[in-house]
Amino acid sequence: MPIDLYTTRGCPIDQQRFTWRDMVSRPISKLDDDAFTRVRVILLNGIETDALRFQHAAARRNRDIRLQLAQIRRVEQHQATMVNWLIGADHSPLETTIAYEQVAIEVTADLALKEPDPYLAQAYRFGLLEDFDHLYRYSALLDRLEGKDANNILQSYTDIIPGRPTVDEHRAPEDDLRNPYDRDAALATKLNAMTLTAAEFQTHDYYMNIGPLFADPVARQLYAEIASIEEQHVTQYGSLINPDESWMEQWLLHEAMEVWNYHSAMEAETNHHVKAIWERFLDYELGHFQYVAELFKQVEGRDPAELIPGPLPDAMSFQSHRDFIRQVLAQEVGLRAKGTQFVDKSLESQASLDYRKHINSAGSPSETVASGYQWSPGTELNRKVVVAV
Amino acid sequence: MKESTPMGMNKTGMQMSPFDATDMRTGVPSMQPDPGAGDESAIAGMRNSYIAEADPVGSVPVPATVTGAVTAGMSMLAGNAPQLFIDKLGERLAFERTGTRLYDALLAKFDALGDGGTGATRAELERIRADEARHFAMLAHAIETIGGDPTAQTPCADLAGVESMGLMQVLSDPRTTFVQSLHAILVAEMADNAGWEVLVALADENHQASLSTEFTTALSEEQDHLEMVRQWFQRGVIGRTVGSQVAPPPQTH
Numbered sequence: 001m002p003i004d005l006y007t008t009r010g011c012p013i014d015q016q017r018f019t020w021r022d023m024v025s026r027p028i029s030k031l032d033d034d035a036f037t038r039v040r041v042i043l044l045n046g047i048e049t050d051a052l053r054f055q056h057a058a059a060r061r062n063r064d065i066r067l068q069l070a071q072i073r074r075v076e077q078h079q080a081t082m083v084n085w086l087i088g089a090d091h092s093p094l095e096t097t098i099a100y101e102q103v104a105i106e107v108t109a110d111l112a113l114k115e116p117d118p119y120l121a122q123a124y125r126f127g128l129l130e131d132f133d134h135l136y137r138y139s140a141l142l143d144r145l146e147g148k149d150a151n152n153i154l155q156s157y158t159d160i161i162p163g164r165p166t167v168d169e170h171r172a173p174e175d176d177l178r179n180p181y182d183r184d185a186a187l188a189t190k191l192n193a194m195t196l197t198a199a200e201f202q203t204h205d206y207y208m209n210i211g212p213l214f215a216d217p218v219a220r221q222l223y224a225e226i227a228s229i230e231e232q233h234v235t236q237y238g239s240l241i242n243p244d245e246s247w248m249e250q251w252l253l254h255e256a257m258e259v260w261n262y263h264s265a266m267e268a269e270t271n272h273h274v275k276a277i278w279e280r281f282l283d284y285e286l287g288h289f290q291y292v293a294e295l296f297k298q299v300e301g302r303d304p305a306e307l308i309p310g311p312l313p314d315a316m317s318f319q320s321h322r323d324f325i326r327q328v329l330a331q332e333v334g335l336r337a338k339g340t341q342f343v344d345k346s347l348e349s350q351a352s353l354d355y356r357k358h359i360n361s362a363g364s365p366s367e368t369v370a371s372g373y374q375w376s377p378g379t380e381l382n383r384k385v386v387v388a389v
Numbered sequence: 390m391k392e393s394t395p396m397g398m399n400k401t402g403m404q405m406s407p408f409d410a411t412d413m414r415t416g417v418p419s420m421q422p423d424p425g426a427g428d429e430s431a432i433a434g435m436r437n438s439y440i441a442e443a444d445p446v447g448s449v450p451v452p453a454t455v456t457g458a459v460t461a462g463m464s465m466l467a468g469n470a471p472q473l474f475i476d477k478l479g480e481r482l483a484f485e486r487t488g489t490r491l492y493d494a495l496l497a498k499f500d501a502l503g504d505g506g507t508g509a510t511r512a513e514l515e516r517i518r519a520d521e522a523r524h525f526a527m528l529a530h531a532i533e534t535i536g537g538d539p540t541a542q543t544p545c546a547d548l549a550g551v552e553s554m555g556l557m558q559v560l561s562d563p564r565t566t567f568v569q570s571l572h573a574i575l576v577a578e579m580a581d582n583a584g585w586e587v588l589v590a591l592a593d594e595n596h597q598a599s600l601s602t603e604f605t606t607a608l609s610e611e612q613d614h615l616e617m618v619r620q621w622f623q624r625g626v627i628g629r630t631v632g633s634q635v636a637p638p639p640q641t642h
Contacts, residue, residue: 026442026443026444029444029445029446029447030446030447030542030547031446031447031448031542031543031544031547032447032448088446089551090446090547090548090550090551092550092551092554144490144493145490145557145561146487146490146550146553146554146557147483147486147487147488147489147490147491148483148486148487148542148550149540149542151540152540152541152542214558214561215557215558215559215561215562215563216494216557216561216562217561217563219561377540378529378539378540379486381486381489381522381525381526382525382526382529382539382540384522385522385523385525385526
C-alpha cells in the first residue's frame, strides 16, 4: 500500500540515535540469504551515501540551512554505516561487484518498466544494457582470476551474457547528457531519476575505491574502464534531474525518495533482522521528510504539497526481469547515444567515435578479460574439463 | 642460478630515519598514554560478544528433491554428519578450481620471467595445472554421485575462497618474482594436502569405497605437487634442496 507522507509522522529527529554496537550488527549470509536481500542492502547504501553527497553540496551553497543539513546528515551517516556493514566480509570485492551489477540491472529494469515518461524509460533501458554487459565482463574476471562462479551471487535471477559491448560504451561527454524531466513531471519520474543517480554514483565510487586493491593488471584495467562508464552513467542519470529545481525542492524530493526506497525494501524483505532495520529507517526517513517539509515552508514560503501532492508511487519490485531484459537486449543493443537522443549505431557522433578510438587504442581490458568467455554452471572450467575428460 | 632481490632505498625501517627515529623514541612523556590503563584483552572481549551472537557463515544446501537424494546415494552415507562430507567436498572443489587459476597466473609469470633458478619447467607446471582441473571435475562428479549440487558454494568452500585471496594477490601481481609466486603456491599445496587427507578419511567414514580410492590417488598426486613445489622453491631461494617433510610420492605419472 502506498505511503502518505503527510499523515505518517515518523520518528522525531532527536530520537534517532545509534550506538556503535547497533550500527555494526550481524551481517547477511552470502550463502543463505536471498540475492535480493543483498540487492536491497546495496541499493539502500547507495541512497544514503547520495543523501550525504547532496546535503554536503547543499551546505556549500546555502548558509541559512547549514545547521539543519548537518543534523540530518549525521543520522544519514549512521544509517549508511548500519546498512553497508550488513555485507558479510566473506564477499570478495569482486563478488560484491557482481552484486552491484545485479542491483544496476534489476533495479534499473524495474524502474524502466514503471517509468511513465517514455524518454526517461528509454534512457534507463539504454543504461541497463551497458550494466548488463559489465556483469558479463566481471563474471569472466571472477571465473578466470579467483576461480569462482558469479551465479553463486546472482542465484540464477540474472543472465550472464554480453550486452552492449563495454568497449563500445565509451562516448564523448556531450553524448552522455540527457534532457531533464519537466518541473511538473510525475512524482514517480522524479524519484526514479534520483534513485538511479544515487545507485550509479555509489557504483562508480565503489569501483574507484576497490580497483586499486587488485594486484592483477587485468583487474586493475577492467575496474578503471568500467568506473569510467559508471561516471558516464552518473552524467546521464544526473542530467535527467531538473537543474531548475531549488535546493529545498531537491532536498525534499530526496527525502521522499529515501522514504519510498525504504518502504519498497521493507515490503519485500525476507530476512527478519534486515526487515527490522528497513522498518526502523523508514520511520527515521519519515521523520526527515517531516523536518524538511517544515523547513521548506519557512525557506520557500510554500506548501510542500505543491511539490509532492499525493501519496508515494507504488513500491518498486525486487525480482528477476529476465524476459524484459532479453527483449530489450534483442531490440536495443544496437542503439547509441548522440547528443541527448538515442540513435542507431550507424549514426554515432564523430566526437564519440574519435574518443573511443583513442581510449581503446592501447587495448581493451573488457575484451581481453572475456575473450571467448561463455558462462557455464560451476564456471567455464566445468565445461572445459568435462569436454577434455 | 638462484633468484636475487635487489638492495635499495627501502624506507620502512627506523635506521633510514635516524633523526626522526630519535624524536619518535624520546617523545613527550606527559603525552604518552598510560600502559596500565588496559591491554588487548579489551579487544578479545568485544570479539567474544560478537562470536556469542553470530550466525553461521551459511548452510550446506539440501538436495533439490528428497527422491533425488535417496536414489543418488545421500541416504547411504553412513557417517555421523553427511552434510560435513558434502561441505568438505565443496571446499576441496572450490580449492582445486581456484588452484587451477593460481597455476594460470604462475604460468604467466613463468612465461614472462623464466624459472628463477628453480628448475621448474613449463611442462611440469602445465601438468600440475591439469591435475588441479581434473581433481575439480572429479569432485564435481563425486558430489553429484551422492546427491549434492556441485554448483553450490558450501560454507567451507566460501571460507576456502577467503583464505585463497592473499595467494591470488601475490600470484597475479606483476611485480612479484617467480620464486615469490612459488611461495604462495607452496602455501596452497600444503593446505591442499591436509585437505585431501581429511577427505579420504571422510570418504572412509561414509563407506564410500570408490570415492576413497579416487581421493587417495588425488592425495598422492597432491603430495607429488607439494614435493615438486617445495624443491623448486628451495632451489630458487638457496640454490639447493634441503630435507623433505613428506613421504616420497608414489609413481602416478
